[in-house]
Amino acid sequence: MAQYFQIHAQNPQARLIQQASEIVRQGGLIAYPTDSSYALGCHLDDKRAVDRIRRIRKLDRHHNFTLVAADLKQVAQFAKIDNEQYRLIKSLTPGAYTFILAAKRLVPNRLVHPKRRTIGIRIPDNAIVRALLADLAEPIMSSSLILPGQKMAMADPEQIRAELEHEVDLVVDGGIGVIEPSTVIDWHDDRLRIVRQGAGDVAFLMQ
Numbered sequence: 397m398a399q400y401f402q403i404h405a406q407n408p409q410a411r412l413i414q415q416a417s418e419i420v421r422q423g424g425l426i427a428y429p430t431d432s433s434y435a436l437g438c439h440l441d442d443k444r445a446v447d448r449i450r451r452i453r454k455l456d457r458h459h460n461f462t463l464v465a466a467d468l469k470q471v472a473q474f475a476k477i478d479n480e481q482y483r484l485i486k487s488l489t490p491g492a493y494t495f496i497l498a499a500k501r502l503v504p505n506r507l508v509h510p511k512r513r514t515i516g517i518r519i520p521d522n523a524i525v526r527a528l529l530a531d532l533a534e535p536i537m538s539s540s541l542i543l544p545g546q547k548m549a550m551a552d553p554e555q556i557r558a559e560l561e562h563e564v565d566l567v568v569d570g571g572i573g574v575i576e577p578s579t580v581i582d583w584h585d586d587r588l589r590i591v592r593q594g595a596g597d598v599a600f601l602m603q
Contacts, residue, residue: 433549
C-alpha cells in the first residue's frame, strides 16, 4: 500500500522531501504534483519502475517519457540544444512546458523514442518538485498521470491514492493540481511544432 505524504505546496518540509527522494532512489514509483497536472515519477536508471508506469498507463514502447530536470545544465547532459533552442527554453522555464529534443548519442535507448531518438524534457515551476530534484541531484523519469480511458490528467491527490494505492509506492499530496497537462513543444529538428497546447502559454509564437 502506498505511503501518503502531505507536503506544503510553497514551503516543502525537508524531512518529507528527503524521505520521498529516498523512495525514488530505492526504486520506488511516486505520484507527485507538477505545475500542470500530477505525474508518475521514478529513478531514471530503474527499468522496472518505468515498466510499472507503462503497465499503469497501458503505454506502448513508442511513448516518449519525460525527464523532469532542475535546470538547463541537467537537460544538456541528455539533449542536443543549439543556441536558439537554449534561449527559448531558458525564457519559458521553469514552466508548464515539455520539450521534445534530439537525444545525445550516449543516452540509453530506454530513455529515448526508439525510432526518432528523441527525448522529452521538463523543468517545472513547482516548489515540491524542485525541492525533490535538489535532494536527488539528478532528473527523474516521468509521465503525466493520465489513466487508461481518461482524456485528462489526474489532479486530486486523494483520488490518486484511492485509485493507485496498490500500484505506486508514494502519493505526494501537494494540494489539488491543475487538470491541464503541460504544453508539448517538439523541436528535435529544424522546425518547431506545438504538439499539444496545455497549461503553458504559446503566445511567444506570435511575437
